[in-house]
Amino acid sequence: MKAVSTSSATAPPAVQASRAEIWGLIRPFWFSEQKWKALALLAAILALNLGMVYINVRLNSWNRDLYDVLQARNYPQFKSLLWQFSGLAFVFIAVAIYRVYLTQALQIRWRYWMSERYMDKWLAHRAYYRIEQGQQGRLSDNPDQRIAEDLHSLTSDTLSLVLGFISSSVTLFSFVHILWAVSGPLSFAALGQSWTIPGYMVWFAVVYAAVGSGIVWWIGKPLVGLNFNQERFEANYRFGLIRVREHSEAVALYRGEAQERAQLGARLDDIRANWWDIMRLTKKLNIAVNFYGQFAIIFPMLVSAPRYFSGAITLGVMMQIADAFGQVQDSLSWFINAFSTLAGWKASINRLAGFNADVERAAGMARTIEVRRHAGSALTIEGLQLSLPDGALMLRGLDARVESGEQVLISGPSGSGKSTLIRAIADVWPYGRGSIGLPEGAPAMFLPQRSYLPIGTLRAALTYPAAEGSFDDAAIARYLMLCRLPQLADRLDVAANWSQALSPGEQQRLAFVRVFLNRPQWLFLDEASSAMDGETEEALYAALPRELPGVTVISIAHRETLARFHGVRWKFVPVADGEGCRVEASSLRAVTA
Known part of the structure; x- marks a missing residue:
């Protein structure tokens, strides 16, 4: 009796990878024979990220001075500031270029290392054969996609998320004290008492980001499962096209074009239906994210305007407050900005966790x-x-x-x-x-x-x-x-x-x-x-x-x-x-x- 291939069979719903499984997927490369080169690249990338944060801090002060000079109509100082900006911009461009270059170098090293190991695991103990035999409890459809595409997503998205989180944390630490200092205290009377909030703009930024993050998470949490299914439906459709190409003569002799068209059409319908679900959810997510982002531009102006018009702060300080608030708010909004990447990353992690479990189960199958x-x-x-x-x-x-x-x-x-x-x-x-x-x-x-x-x-x-x-x-x-x-x-x-x-x-x-x-x-x-x-x-x-x-x-x-x-x-x-x-x-x- 022939073993039945189920590469394109309907797979179970997305399996949620545990923290231990996620760490088990990420950890091996960083403790491998490549660890010193990888850690050196990572250290260089982090140093460049810190350099970019430092330049942004310098630009924040430059921004304040520029508006003060413009307000005072001080042309000689204005020219001096332009030269300062030219130097900062040149360094910023060089740092930005090499940060991307070194990040890509680390990505390909990590992906190449992971792909080799997963190819070895898939081919060892004939796991590639056993996971195609249709045994109950099978998790991994389309193992070719998991080795090729999901490993690519794991490495690139993990670096993007981790480096983005570190950069946001450093930016937050660097700008929060600036915002605290320049925003000053806010005094008001309420409930028959006088209240003073020191560094009030910092608290506004924290509350603003917390509310926005909660709304985005509530709206976008189904996106992980939808991304998981989209990857599966795309792979099933591609698998069907490859099957027709590989068995073209048999299909032609059987005059099976109508049947193949029906099967391919059904798989394409799965892609379309799931994509519409993603579109509807993404539309809601974009409404929340864009409203959150656009209102953040004007929010610090609205809050600091009374102090400016009262003469308590200069135009330069007002602009410095707006810029510092934007940096703090953007750092606190890392979750919002990275949500779509996080959803795709988690879907890839879940798929790889299922594939890894199947490969290990095949390798450890009892030898009766x-x-x-x-x-x-x-x-x-x-x-x-x-x-x-x-x-x-x-x-x-x-x-x-x-x-x-x-x-x-x-x-x-x-x-x-x-x-x-x-x-x-x-x-x-x-x-x-x-x-x-x-x-x-x-x-x-x-x-x-x-x-x-x-x-x-x-x-x-x-x-x-x-x-x-x-x-x-x-x-x-x-x-x-x-x-x-x-x-x-x-x-x-x-x-x-x-x-x-x-x-x-x-x-x-x-x-x-x-x-x-x-x-x-x-x-x-x-x-x-x-x-x-x-x-x-x-x-x-x-x-x-x-x-x-x-x-x-x-x-x-x-x-x-x-x-x-x-x-x-x-x-x-x-x-x-x-x-x-x-x-x-x-x-x-x-x-x-």
């Missing part, structure tokens, strides 16, 4: 089928029972032994578990129990019915899984001729998507070229010649013992003509109660004779 290497020369199977991921029984207890150099033909009804047995021997099927022993140091090769052909040169596709250039062209040409693919001999350096360029039968013959080049001692063929014509299939089976003396061949095949190339048959027979199959072994030597 023991596959080991031993010192003997035979394949041994003891008490092997195979099940589906949901626990349904496929194969009842199997005890068998295959000696080196034997040829075994596996036959039986489709869906009875023949391919699953090969997967279990290959140590990629974890559901069941029992033990399997393979000879130590004997290279094995497994050929599925549909071979994998990497995109690239034909030479790389032929030598896979060995590295390109592992075999000389003379050997490749010889085996291309043997496998009846002589027309490909002069195309070794042509790069293409060979799974689309070659027919299924040609792809299977190409897989046999790989076998002859890699020269395994144990060969497992899972209907690996089903798309070939009978003559070619028999010619390649006849060539196996001739080209690979002593090779052990275990084949799954439905054509009875292949029986003469095998000495033993394992027949899968459904049991009477419908619970799985049993294996009946018989000799084929009489048939061969």
Whole structure:
């Protein structure tokens, strides 16, 4: 029975990552072998941020002096202030440029490091295979998107948020005492008493930011779940488009355009509906944020105007108050300004937490089928029972032994578990129990019915899984001729998507070229010649013992003509109660004779 891919299946709702999971995603890079370079970059970025805050403090004083000079019509002092501004502006531009440059350098270092680790985790222990088998509790749809896009969002948004928070904190610390000093006390009478609020503009800024932050959080909190779903719907739509491209011939032959259009349209409808939800919520959020931001421009003027018109402060001080209030209010409004980024960041964190949990679960999956290497020369199977991921029984207890150099033909009804047995021997099927022993140091090769052909040169596709250039062209040409693919001999350096360029039968013959080049001692063929014509299939089976003396061949095949190339048959027979199959072994030597 084939394992079902669920890459585009409907995923559960957004899983909320805990603080420990968030720290577990962020922490590793900063304690890795890259930590000193990363910390040096981070320290440089922080120093530049501090430099920008210092320049803003200087500009705040310059702003006060400018308006006082303008009010006094002091032209010589005005020219001097322009020269001061030119120097500050030049330094500010240089600092701003290198802050962005170093931040991008740190982002790519972090993303590259994280991507490598997650690719390793995804490929290790065949997690990429196991999380696609549709087991219950599966969290991670579209793992390709999580490695590519969500890791990018994690690194870039984390740096943006952390650096923004630090910059806002330093700005707040730098300007709050300025605002406290220049705003002075506010005295008023209420409830029959006189009241004085020292540094009253600071308190107004705090209350103003607190109220605004609360309103924005209340309006925008559903945005995290909507962003999570949007990323999933976009990935599902892209996955559907890729599936049509990869299976274009089959879709065309089935005239399946209408069905594919309907499925793609349904996924596009998901994108549109969720996007409209995001639009409506973003509109409400923008109303609150823009009203908050625009009113903050005039608010300090309104509050400080009475003192200016009474002559208590100069125009320069009034403008300094407005600027300092804006800096303090903007620092206190970090949450409001960063809310959309925070929502997207949290959605990416939740997706990565789910993906990380699935990968770790796949890596730590209980090994109830023991596959080991031993010192003997035979394949041994003891008490092997195979099940589906949901626990349904496929194969009842199997005890068998295959000696080196034997040829075994596996036959039986489709869906009875023949391919699953090969997967279990290959140590990629974890559901069941029992033990399997393979000879130590004997290279094995497994050929599925549909071979994998990497995109690239034909030479790389032929030598896979060995590295390109592992075999000389003379050997490749010889085996291309043997496998009846002589027309490909002069195309070794042509790069293409060979799974689309070659027919299924040609792809299977190409897989046999790989076998002859890699020269395994144990060969497992899972209907690996089903798309070939009978003559070619028999010619390649006849060539196996001739080209690979002593090779052990275990084949799954439905054509009875292949029986003469095998000495033993394992027949899968459904049991009477419908619970799985049993294996009946018989000799084929009489048939061969």
